[in-house]
Amino acid sequence: MNMRIGIIGGGAAGMMAAAAVKEGSPEAEVTLFEKNKYLGAKVSISGGGRCNVTTGIFDVRKLLENYPRGAKFLMSAMFRFPPEKVMEWFEAHGVKLKIEEDLRVFPKSDVGKDVVNALQAYLQSSGVKVLLGSDVVSVVRMVGGHAVSYTQSSNDLAAESSLNIDVKIIKPDQISQEFQITLKDGQSFMFDSLIITTGGNAYRHTGSTGDGYAFAKALGHTVTPLAPSLNSFIMADSWVKSVAGVSFEKAKIIFHGIVKKYERTGAFVFTHYGISGPAVFALSSAAAYETYSKEKPMKLTIDLFPEESPENLLKRVNEMILKLGRKSITNFVDMFLPKSLCPVVVKLLKIDESLQAAQLSKEQRKLMVQYFKQLPFTVIGRGAGDEFVTAGGVPLSEVNTNTMESKICPGLYFAGEILDIDGFTGGFNLQASWATGRLAGESCAGRDC
Numbered sequence: 001m002n003m004r005i006g007i008i009g010g011g012a013a014g015m016m017a018a019a020a021v022k023e024g025s026p027e028a029e030v031t032l033f034e035k036n037k038y039l040g041a042k043v044s045i046s047g048g049g050r051c052n053v054t055t056g057i058f059d060v061r062k063l064l065e066n067y068p069r070g071a072k073f074l075m076s077a078m079f080r081f082p083p084e085k086v087m088e089w090f091e092a093h094g095v096k097l098k099i100e101e102d103l104r105v106f107p108k109s110d111v112g113k114d115v116v117n118a119l120q121a122y123l124q125s126s127g128v129k130v131l132l133g134s135d136v137v138s139v140v141r142m143v144g145g146h147a148v149s150y151t152q153s154s155n156d157l158a159a160e161s162s163l164n165i166d167v168k169i170i171k172p173d174q175i176s177q178e179f180q181i182t183l184k185d186g187q188s189f190m191f192d193s194l195i196i197t198t199g200g201n202a203y204r205h206t207g208s209t210g211d212g213y214a215f216a217k218a219l220g221h222t223v224t225p226l227a228p229s230l231n232s233f234i235m236a237d238s239w240v241k242s243v244a245g246v247s248f249e250k251a252k253i254i255f256h257g258i259v260k261k262y263e264r265t266g267a268f269v270f271t272h273y274g275i276s277g278p279a280v281f282a283l284s285s286a287a288a289y290e291t292y293s294k295e296k297p298m299k300l301t302i303d304l305f306p307e308e309s310p311e312n313l314l315k316r317v318n319e320m321i322l323k324l325g326r327k328s329i330t331n332f333v334d335m336f337l338p339k340s341l342c343p344v345v346v347k348l349l350k351i352d353e354s355l356q357a358a359q360l361s362k363e364q365r366k367l368m369v370q371y372f373k374q375l376p377f378t379v380i381g382r383g384a385g386d387e388f389v390t391a392g393g394v395p396l397s398e399v400n401t402n403t404m405e406s407k408i409c410p411g412l413y414f415a416g417e418i419l420d421i422d423g424f425t426g427g428f429n430l431q432a433s434w435a436t437g438r439l440a441g442e443s444c445a446g447r448d449c
């Protein structure tokens with residue numbers, strides 16, 4: 001009998017896993033379950049609908065620096081299917097790609113759907129059974145016709161009948177094992193191996209509602225605490241609205257967390273409700289497990305002159321006052337900051353707007369520099385990010401890094417965002433999904449069922 005492989009979740013990892021199984025073992029019977037009526041919902045909308053397929057960082061060690069969680073675990077998968085191989089794969093399947101200046105990789109067409117279409121066409125031509133609109137509601141490991149539960153302390157299986165009356169201990173290699181998966185409409189299917197690629201639980205309207213965490217738990221796994229990552233910040237400081245759209249190429253943003261401070265230097269932009277942009281997403285990723293809300297606000301400061309010491313900046317302010325001290329205070333600040341931000345700083349300084357720069361006291365000049373270097377904010381929430389992924393998931397200690405197979409439940413594989421892996425913005429999350437999906441598929445194809 002041909003090997004029967006079930007894959008739950010037709011996102012990046014699931015589609016790539018299905019393709020890899022077929023490339024390694026064309027005769028395998030592969031069934032891909034996707035609850036949506038179409039494949040790759042998130043892939044299509046990623047990168048603002050252009051699909052930031054992967055990154056142009058080809059040095060795998062450098063690439064791995066972009067994963068706040070999971071870098072070490074990813075090593076094996078990334079060396080096997082690094083960004084240039086991902087690019088080769090898509091190019092070979094008809095998607096012409098381009099590397100942009102910031103090293104993000106996109107389809108030349110700028111149409112994210114092209115990436116999904118290429119995968120879908122390959123799955124169709126290679127005979128993968130793609131079942132759309134198929135919402136998996138339960139996954140059960142069957143041994144000799146009995147549902148089994150696993151104890152993590154032992155490799156033995158405790159097999160129970162559905163009535164819970166016949167509990168025996170069975171060695172895994174003594175008896176055939178299967179996975180039974182059941183859909184919402186009641187249909188059920190049996191597989192020799194199962195790959196769970198249900199994603200995280202961010203952007204839930206795309207279908208990624210965290211169902212896989214329950215499946216993983218049902219098969220003996222634990223799930224680490226989950227947290228959103230790659231988000232923008234919502235601030236209590238309502239003045240941000242007045243500077244929405246103002247951006248900085250380079251600023252140092254410091255999030256003053258409960259346990260520690262997190263800082264990132266890079267570009268950011270003011271939004272109507274707070275701040276967003278690459279440095280903000282990276283910072284939110286580092287501080288993913290900090291909790292903050294209206295009731296529990298957090299402090300954040302921004303250094304708008306990260307390359308200049310406070311002493312230097314003060315010296316510059318004093319020199320400018322000597323030359324242009326007759327300017328109004330707002331016009332003076334304008335020489336350092338974007339125009340719309342000046343009234344904000346003047347207000348923070350609590351000084352009369354009609355004052356001339358030369359009339360600023362020593363203390364007021366110092367305070368001005370302090371605001372330039374530590375503009376204060378109160379963070380009260382997370383806003384949608386460009387990518388928005390879930391930090392946390394199936395613990396990496398429970399999965400074999402070289403195969404993506406569960407260490408707890410043989411024949412079960414995980415790939416993609418369901419794992420406790422997350423990356424920064426820039427194509428790193430999709431790259432992790434392609435690489436782990438591919439490795440899970442290859443390992444599964446090579447498995448002797």
Ligand SMILES: Cc1cc2nc3c(=O)[nH]c(=O)nc-3n(C[C@H](O)[C@H](O)[C@H](O)COP(=O)(O)OP(=O)(O)OC[C@H]3O[C@@H](n4cnc5c(N)ncnc54)[C@H](O)[C@@H]3O)c2cc1C
Pocket residue numbers: 008009010011012013014033034035036039040041042043045046047048051052053134135136137197198199200202203206207208209210211212386387388389415416417418426427428429430431433
């Ligand atoms: C708006 C947005 C933009 C992004 N942009 C980028 C980007 O530019 N670059 C980048 O690298 N990353 C980006 N990401 C992140 C990236 O899209 C994800 O990390 C990646 O898609 C995860 O792939 P996955 O296959 O693990 O999960 P997903 O893509 O989430 O796929 C999981 C699939 O499983 C299906 N599913 C779930 N439960 C069930 C069930 N019970 N039965 C059947 N099917 C089920 C879901 O419907 C879904 O299709 C973005 C994310 C978002 C939300």
